[in-house]
Amino acid sequence: MRILFLLSLLPFFSACSSLGVEPWERDLLARDSMQLVPDVMDNYFDEHIYFSKEASTGGQAVGGGGCGCN
Amino acid sequence: MQLKKISGQMSLAACALLQVASPVARAAAADNNWQVDSAVLLYSESDGRVSVFEPALQATRTINEDEQIDVSVVFDALTGATPNGAHATESTQTFTSASGNRSYTANPGETPLDSSFQDIRLAGSVNYRYNLDRLSRLTWGANLSGESDYLSLGGSVNFEQDINQRNTTLMAGLALSQDTLLPSGGVPCSLTAMPLASENEDDVFQSAGNSDDKLTTDLMFGVTQVLNRKTLFQANYSYSQSTGYLNDPSKIVSVIDPATGLPASSGFFNTALTRNLPYVYENRPDSRTRQSLYSKIVRYLNEDVIHLSYRYYRDDWDITSHTLDLKYRYQMEGDFLQPHVRLYQQSAASFKQHDLQLGRDVDAATGEVLVDYASNDYRLAESQTVTLGLKYGKLLAANQQFSMRAEWMQQTIQEPGVSESEKTPGLDAIIVQFNYSIKF
Numbered sequence: 435m436r437i438l439f440l441l442s443l444l445p446f447f448s449a450c451s452s453l454g455v456e457p458w459e460r461d462l463l464a465r466d467s468m469q470l471v472p473d474v475m476d477n478y479f480d481e482h483i484y485f486s487k488e489a490s491t492g493g494q495a496v497g498g499g500g501c502g503c504n
Numbered sequence: 505m506q507l508k509k510i511s512g513q514m515s516l517a518a519c520a521l522l523q524v525a526s527p528v529a530r531a532a533a534a535d536n537n538w539q540v541d542s543a544v545l546l547y548s549e550s551d552g553r554v555s556v557f558e559p560a561l562q563a564t565r566t567i568n569e570d571e572q573i574d575v576s577v578v579f580d581a582l583t584g585a586t587p588n589g590a591h592a593t594e595s596t597q598t599f600t601s602a603s604g605n606r607s608y609t610a611n612p613g614e615t616p617l618d619s620s621f622q623d624i625r626l627a628g629s630v631n632y633r634y635n636l637d638r639l640s641r642l643t644w645g646a647n648l649s650g651e652s653d654y655l656s657l658g659g660s661v662n663f664e665q666d667i668n669q670r671n672t673t674l675m676a677g678l679a680l681s682q683d684t685l686l687p688s689g690g691v692p693c694s695l696t697a698m699p700l701a702s703e704n705e706d707d708v709f710q711s712a713g714n715s716d717d718k719l720t721t722d723l724m725f726g727v728t729q730v731l732n733r734k735t736l737f738q739a740n741y742s743y744s745q746s747t748g749y750l751n752d753p754s755k756i757v758s759v760i761d762p763a764t765g766l767p768a769s770s771g772f773f774n775t776a777l778t779r780n781l782p783y784v785y786e787n788r789p790d791s792r793t794r795q796s797l798y799s800k801i802v803r804y805l806n807e808d809v810i811h812l813s814y815r816y817y818r819d820d821w822d823i824t825s826h827t828l829d830l831k832y833r834y835q836m837e838g839d840f841l842q843p844h845v846r847l848y849q850q851s852a853a854s855f856k857q858h859d860l861q862l863g864r865d866v867d868a869a870t871g872e873v874l875v876d877y878a879s880n881d882y883r884l885a886e887s888q889t890v891t892l893g894l895k896y897g898k899l900l901a902a903n904q905q906f907s908m909r910a911e912w913m914q915q916t917i918q919e920p921g922v923s924e925s926e927k928t929p930g931l932d933a934i935i936v937q938f939n940y941s942i943k944f
């Protein structure tokens with residue numbers, strides 16, 4: 435899995451000069467469905483559920499409510 | 505030369521027309537000053553374990569092109585039963601509830617569940633974001649969460665800087681949280697025996713006080729990169745430090761007599777004489793350092809969108825975990841279907857202990873526990889979670905959207921070397937959620 439993660443970083447560190455778009459090419463990126471967190475509620479509930487059932491937490495953002503469930 | 509000039513002017517015009525936002529910022533349309541997201545979560549575990557009813561509301565107000573504020577409120581009602589940490593044995597087991605005046609039992613072969621697990625939680629948060637300049641933003645956040653036995657107060661600040669023609673966004677975040685535990689009946693002394701239930705409060709707990717605290721500091725550094733017109737990539741590194749009372753005050757560990765394989769019943773644990781039950785309250789280290797690497801790719805595929813993320817996590821309790829999450833949004837006209845798969849795997853904490861052995865881990869005469877830390881909380885065990893779900897969303901109008909999702913979650917607990925009859929059972933849970941959003 436760690437190798438998978440490192441592999442996923444590869445496109446980011448290679449060919450840096452060709453990354454990105456011109457300002458007028460952002461039509462698709464501006465869509466709601468293309469946001470990093472397209473639905474805040476789904477994300478909030480998932481974080482809450484898995485925080486209460488598993489040992490791991492975090493990764494996407496800092497801040498947010500605490501809970502006595504774990 | 506002339507062509508190049510015209511091309512440059514056209515670029516500027518297109519840029520102005522599109523009012524391009526940063527890749528991470530959700531651009532609010534100029535005529536939508538408000539966005540309200542509402543949702544209700546119904547969560548239900550099999551075998552009469554935990555059920556949750558949780559409505560939530562978030563209102564986001566775009567004050568002007570430089571400022572945005574959001575306010576969230578969540579209500580959380582939770583009932584059911586949860587494993588108390590003791591394991592199944594061949595004998596009937598008796599336990600004392602958190603309040604100390606009520607007892608409950610587990611039949612032979614049954615995993616002991618504390619059925620008094622119920623609570624109501626109310627949480628709220630406010631985030632205020634404003635542009636420092638054309639390319640950078642700051643977000644201040646505050647949150648408060650309260651339960652009958654838990655209070656959490658936190659604050660956060662996030663800084664974002666766009667570079668590379670807004671194709672790259674750098675992020676740094678800091679959050680602090682002060683949590684106070686107020687267990688019913690007081691904070692139990694860790695690694696001391698659970699007393700027999702009694703109407704007389706003096707007979708019950710050797711309380712370590714009415715409350716205890718923990719302080720958590722979170723740091724995060726992240727980068728978001730537009731790879732091309734259809735692909736967005738994010739990578740975050742998180743560091744979190746918690747100190748203070750990190751035990752679960754309701755969790756216990758069985759003390760087993762190796763001669764019988766049953767809960768200890770002699771000497772210090774001769775309950776009829778000493779009122780000591782053969783279970784001790786768990787104890788965890790008073791600090792925890794967590795680190796995680798999180799990466800995500802969002803990819804547009806001919807109207808459909810894929811969200812794929814992976815998180816690698818480790819902490820100094822020796823837990824490592826891997827989380828893979830895939831959502832595929834299948835776009836139809838005006839509505840969409842979104843299958844979801846989540847795979848999670850974690851290793852056990854170094855002090856996860858199935859039980860304590862009389863003589864080896866616990867002094868038979870005095871009841872003194874001879875190990876520093878012990879917990880049999882299943883959430884600190886080696887485990888896997890698989891979640892499969894489907895979401896359906898429909899655009900009700902240009903500014904309104906409804907969606908619902910149903911998911912099935914299965915958690916499997918691994919306890920190497922533990923006999924089948926004593927293992928903590930896994931759980932199945934159903935998640936149903938309804939969302940409604942409106943912009944105006």
